[in-house]
Amino acid sequence: MKFTKYHALGNDYLVVDPKEVNRLSQDDIITLCHRHYGIGSDGVLYGPLPGNSCDFALKIFNPDGSEAEKSGNGLRIFSRYLWDRQLVSSKPFFIETPGGVVSASVCPSGKSVTVEMGQVAFSHKVSEAATAAPEDILVLGKTFTGYRANVGNPHFVILVDELTPKLATTYGPLIESAAGFSNRTNVQFVKVLEQGKIQVEIWERGAGYTLASGSSSVAAAAVVHCLGLCREKISVLMPGGVIEITLDVRFNASMTGVVAKIAEGTLSQEALS
């Protein structure tokens, strides 16, 4: 089975073409993503599949084998894969995910990709709640105030004054699976640095601590903009680098950042046995 590996600011994904394999089981995905027993990645992008409403459809899997509705960096990486395979040009094209259809465009060098991620809802259900509402959550004796956002996939955005990776690694796993989140949640700890700049530490649902996340960047930017803390153009600083987000008045989000190809290879049969 052939695979291609890319990263977007250190958020790494394997792209597996359905032509290579009819189906990936949950165990296959867990092994593929495992950094010792497999190739290692923050997820698997299974596509291109035939779309219902556009040329390309994509399935996105987390390293725990669960399926995500959407992934910002996953979509930017998959766009770059389509571009590398000469299946798209530098003109905008559409990709269908369970979390909605997005439009993407790859810059002429292939190194930067923009995805129009769609409208952010301030709830865990798409198209509900037009404004961010605070919600307290008690974890390990500490109360955090966060805001739900849905970018196709669910997020819980917590504003803090002091930001450390430890916040994400200590509280992230407990918040991810807290009782109030019926389908678990991605978690972002966010510090507003200035009007157009925020810093974020991320705990991803089904993946854990990651160096960057596109949908998390969109969720965090939408919440701080909705609260009036930042304007509509926001640079999101993460441990892996920067993603640029632009929001319109209805919280439709455009996301731009770099993508790099790491490797192409063939997985040994033995690895999945």
Ligand SMILES: N[C@@H](CCC[C@H](N)C(=O)O)C(=O)O
């Ligand atoms: N890394 C991603 C998010 C991947 C999906 C997420 N773990 C989920 O389960 O929703 C991104 O760049 O958005």
